[in-house]
Amino acid sequence: MIVAVVSWLAVGLLLVTSTGLLLTRDWRWSLGLLAAQYLAMFWLVLQYWPFGMAAVKLVTGWMVSAAIGITRLGLPETEEPAEAAWPQGRLFRLFAAGIVVLIAASATPGLSSLIANVSPPVLAGSLILMGMGLLHLGITGQVLRVVLGLLTVLAGFETLYAALESSILVAALLAVVDLGLALAGAYLLTSAAPAEESA
Amino acid sequence: MTAPFLWIGIPILASPLALILRRERAVTIFGGLTTAILALVALFIPIDVAMLIGPLSLKISPSVQILGRSLSLDQANGSLLAILYGLAALWFFGAEAAGAARRLVPFGLGILGLLVASIAVQPFLFAAPMIQIAALLTVPLLVQPSRAPGRGIVRFLIYQTLAMPFILFAGWLLAGVEASPGDLELAVQSAAMLGLGFAFLLAVFPLYNWIPMLLEEASPYAVGFLLWCFPATTSFFLLGFLDRYTFLRTSPAFLTALQTGGLLMVVTGGIWAAFQRHIGRMMGYAAVAETGFFLVAASLNTSAGLQTIFLQLVPRGLGMAVWALALTVVQPQVEGFGFSEVRGLARRNPLAVAALILAHLSVVGFPLLAGFPVRLALWEGLARQSIGQAAWMLVGLLGLLTGAVRTLAVAVMADEQSAWEWNAAWVQVFMLGVGILALFGLGLFPQVIQPFLVNLPAMFEHLGR
Numbered sequence: 001m002i003v004a005v006v007s008w009l010a011v012g013l014l015l016v017t018s019t020g021l022l023l024t025r026d027w028r029w030s031l032g033l034l035a036a037q038y039l040a041m042f043w044l045v046l047q048y049w050p051f052g053m054a055a056v057k058l059v060t061g062w063m064v065s066a067a068i069g070i071t072r073l074g075l076p077e078t079e080e081p082a083e084a085a086w087p088q089g090r091l092f093r094l095f096a097a098g099i100v101v102l103i104a105a106s107a108t109p110g111l112s113s114l115i116a117n118v119s120p121p122v123l124a125g126s127l128i129l130m131g132m133g134l135l136h137l138g139i140t141g142q143v144l145r146v147v148l149g150l151l152t153v154l155a156g157f158e159t160l161y162a163a164l165e166s167s168i169l170v171a172a173l174l175a176v177v178d179l180g181l182a183l184a185g186a187y188l189l190t191s192a193a194p195a196e197e198s199a
Numbered sequence: 200m201t202a203p204f205l206w207i208g209i210p211i212l213a214s215p216l217a218l219i220l221r222r223e224r225a226v227t228i229f230g231g232l233t234t235a236i237l238a239l240v241a242l243f244i245p246i247d248v249a250m251l252i253g254p255l256s257l258k259i260s261p262s263v264q265i266l267g268r269s270l271s272l273d274q275a276n277g278s279l280l281a282i283l284y285g286l287a288a289l290w291f292f293g294a295e296a297a298g299a300a301r302r303l304v305p306f307g308l309g310i311l312g313l314l315v316a317s318i319a320v321q322p323f324l325f326a327a328p329m330i331q332i333a334a335l336l337t338v339p340l341l342v343q344p345s346r347a348p349g350r351g352i353v354r355f356l357i358y359q360t361l362a363m364p365f366i367l368f369a370g371w372l373l374a375g376v377e378a379s380p381g382d383l384e385l386a387v388q389s390a391a392m393l394g395l396g397f398a399f400l401l402a403v404f405p406l407y408n409w410i411p412m413l414l415e416e417a418s419p420y421a422v423g424f425l426l427w428c429f430p431a432t433t434s435f436f437l438l439g440f441l442d443r444y445t446f447l448r449t450s451p452a453f454l455t456a457l458q459t460g461g462l463l464m465v466v467t468g469g470i471w472a473a474f475q476r477h478i479g480r481m482m483g484y485a486a487v488a489e490t491g492f493f494l495v496a497a498s499l500n501t502s503a504g505l506q507t508i509f510l511q512l513v514p515r516g517l518g519m520a521v522w523a524l525a526l527t528v529v530q531p532q533v534e535g536f537g538f539s540e541v542r543g544l545a546r547r548n549p550l551a552v553a554a555l556i557l558a559h560l561s562v563v564g565f566p567l568l569a570g571f572p573v574r575l576a577l578w579e580g581l582a583r584q585s586i587g588q589a590a591w592m593l594v595g596l597l598g599l600l601t602g603a604v605r606t607l608a609v610a611v612m613a614d615e616q617s618a619w620e621w622n623a624a625w626v627q628v629f630m631l632g633v634g635i636l637a638l639f640g641l642g643l644f645p646q647v648i649q650p651f652l653v654n655l656p657a658m659f660e661h662l663g664r
Binding site: 130 | 265266267268325328329331332335336338339342343344345346347348350352353356357360361363364367368371385388
């Protein structure tokens with residue numbers, strides 16, 4: 001009972017962090033929310049994996065946040081350039097996030113019958129993360145935002161996949177993918193920096 | 200000695216070593232020789248067969264265990280390894296002529312090692328994260344430090360990353376289909392997931408917009424390498440799925456979707472190439488059409504179709520290498536790759552332009568060139584199933600041919616008074632010359648690659664039988 005309650009609290013935390021990632025413009029807040037997101041993900045994964053393996057997700061997630069944070073810290077503080085094609089208001093993004101939550105809420109019961117061995121909080125949490133990540137990717141072209149969006153999508157997928165596959169090799173490969181994505185993002189951020197400075 | 204250590208471990212270990220080397224020529228020789236030796240070993244030393252060399256007994260074991268799963272490369276993989284590493288040697292030796300060795304060789308070795316690992320991993324489903332890691336390694340290869348990344352690289356990263364969850368989840372669903380073959384709904388859902396995953400991975404219509412974008416923003420040679428090695432290996436991943444799951448292989452709906460997707464790529468790639476005014480993007484659309492040809496061949500689901508896929512391996516790698524090298528050689532002589540900027544280029548660098556046009560015509564399947572036997576075989580196979588579909592393939596080929604003719608027309612459009620020049624270093628002349636000769640050689644004597652292809656069908660238990 002307590003586990004179920006804490007799991008739903010973790011889903012709530014995922015909702016807050018993924019929506020926060022969508023709304024905030026400050027990279028420090030974004031990375032803090034990303035780190036918190038991995039904490040909630042860790043709790044959900046812990047239901048299916050032993051503590052040691054689940055901790056890999058948490059440690060990897062925090063390493064990812066740290067790698068991006070350290071890179072961003074070394075870059076000059078510049079205002080994020082406005083996106084060209086999309087409405088940029090917070091209200092719009094909040095509305096879009098609301099739609100994603102509605103879709104996740106309505107899809108969870110149906111998917112529960114398809115994937116019977118996955119608990120509803122894990123399904124709901126992973127759907128929210130994947131949906132928010134895809135939404136994030138859809139409304140931005142900035143490198144940092146794209147990397148955060150991809151990490152969110154992957155976090156959602158990994159939460160769900162942990163319930164289906166417990167192979168150590170897959171866990172290791174997915175951890176390398178997360179770290180690689182962070183490093184690729186860090187590389188792209190540093191490549192973009194001098195051009196932004198001269199612009 | 201194990202096969203995975205030889206063909207996966209050594210390239211991955213050689214990758215950071217190549218980063219240490221500072222001179223362009225040293226890196227080229229290091230990368231070229233490493234891959235050439237690996238190709239020769241794959242060609243001449245059988246896997247899992249004991250060989251006596253004097254008093255020594257040598258045997259390459261086929262598999263190795265890693266974290267509870269295995270990496271396995273058996274005798275059937277030998278020819279594929281020889282082709283992949285042989286073509287990689289060509290790319291790496293050409294990297295000096297392209298001035299790209301210090302980036303291409305270190306990252307290329309790592310990418311190649313990971314892509315071979317994706318072929319070797321058992322269960323084969325776990326290839327998806329390995330391909331994703333290889334895709335992440337392409338980022339420093341494609342984006343130069345202190346140059347802002349463009350939209351192409353960002354889209355490439357997004358699409359490749361989205362492919363992995365779809366494929367892994369489809370694999371899980373497919374295991375369910377195997378357990379309950381009568382569940383039609385589950386079969387449709389898994390096939391749809393798999394289709395989406397491979398649409399992202401292979402840049403299937405309409406998800407290929409990053410290819411022409413990337414050719415505008417990055418080195419054509421680096422992008423060419425990417426457009427060769429990823430489809431060459433991920434296509435085997437798709438074939439692995441078709442081989443493993445009977446319902447996919449025998450589903451008319453899935454095969455029709457595969458064929459329609461392939462023809463859409465051939466037709467749209469051809470049409471965009473016909474109206475293209477940028478010779479870099481033109482190569483991108485040709486690469487799109489090449490992937491379309493692969494999908495069409497896979498959809499035939501016959502042994503002839505499978506042979507066509509194998510037959511396509513070498514001409515595609517060779518053509519792409521010559522085309523990318525030619526573009527890189529002419530790059531310093533033009534302000535951009537737009538038609539207005541390359542006008543009269545044939546007088547300034549006739550050899551590179553000739554190589555570019557011949558590589559383009561090879562993709563079209565022009566007689567006497569490397570692509571001709573492949574296109575002919577595919578067209579014949581398709582025509583046996585449907586004349587209408589064969590006609591659509593012709594539309595795509597005509598589009599590509601129009602692109603080649605327009606490029607040629609623009610390249611020779613020079614003032615009468617302008618003199619012929621020879622703006623190429625000897626190493627560029629040598630590599631382009633070898634490439635042109637090889638394009639003609641494979642077109643005139645396609646049977647020379649037959650010994651490499653004869654064992655490849657053994658990689659698949661059911662496909663094409």
